[in-house]
Amino acid sequence: MFRKKVLIGVTIMILMVSLTGCAKESKVEVPKLTQPQAGVSQLPEGHPTETPATTVDKAVQTAAETKIIDLLNKNYPGDWKVSGTTLSKGTYTENGNYKMVDDVEKLFPGTMGVSIFVGEERISSSVKQGTERVLKGYATPTTVGEVMKSGTTTSSLISGYLKVYVPFMDSSGKTVAVITVSVPQA
Numbered sequence: 001m002f003r004k005k006v007l008i009g010v011t012i013m014i015l016m017v018s019l020t021g022c023a024k025e026s027k028v029e030v031p032k033l034t035q036p037q038a039g040v041s042q043l044p045e046g047h048p049t050e051t052p053a054t055t056v057d058k059a060v061q062t063a064a065e066t067k068i069i070d071l072l073n074k075n076y077p078g079d080w081k082v083s084g085t086t087l088s089k090g091t092y093t094e095n096g097n098y099k100m101v102d103d104v105e106k107l108f109p110g111t112m113g114v115s116i117f118v119g120e121e122r123i124s125s126s127v128k129q130g131t132e133r134v135l136k137g138y139a140t141p142t143t144v145g146e147v148m149k150s151g152t153t154t155s156s157l158i159s160g161y162l163k164v165y166v167p168f169m170d171s172s173g174k175t176v177a178v179i180t181v182s183v184p185q186a
Contacts, residue, residue: 061155064164080168082176085118101126112182117144151175
């Protein structure tokens with residue numbers, strides 16, 4: 001009986017710790033959506049909302065974009081290519097390897113995580129639950145689709161982080177993927 005109570009207590013504590021990122025009280029009021037809209041991702045109730053970045057944040061965005069692109073070009077020479085949802089740069093394929101997201105995560109200590117999307121699908125993430133990478137179960141941010149269409153880097157503020165969205169373009173100039181990184185703000 002005692003073991004059962006301990007197991008239940010530990011399970012509850014683990015769940016509480018894993019949910020703290022979305023359960024923190026936000027200073028921004030989050031509207032409660034009653035029906036999902038087609039093509040629009042929906043944040044869980046109580047999750048902080050994103051707000052447009054300011055001019056000062058744009059300088060941080062540009063610096064982050066430059067660091068990301070320089071690192072990836074240095075470590076992974078060649079052009080970006082996509083086949084289905086498989087993303088490659090030169091001879092390296094990111095799907096299932098996670099080296100790119102882990103390398104980019106090291107550039108930004110304290111980040112909430114790095115993800116790469118091909119279309120609506122998250123194909124790589126530095127975020128782990130236990131030993132498994134978190135690729136499914138969370139809505140794709142609408143900003144990913146906007147960056148896929150526009151091919152323009154953008155950013156937004158969310159809970160003390162500047163979330164930067166950087167497009168990856170193939171040799172013809174077509175956006176084939178988007179990387180997101182949450183840069184901690186001082």
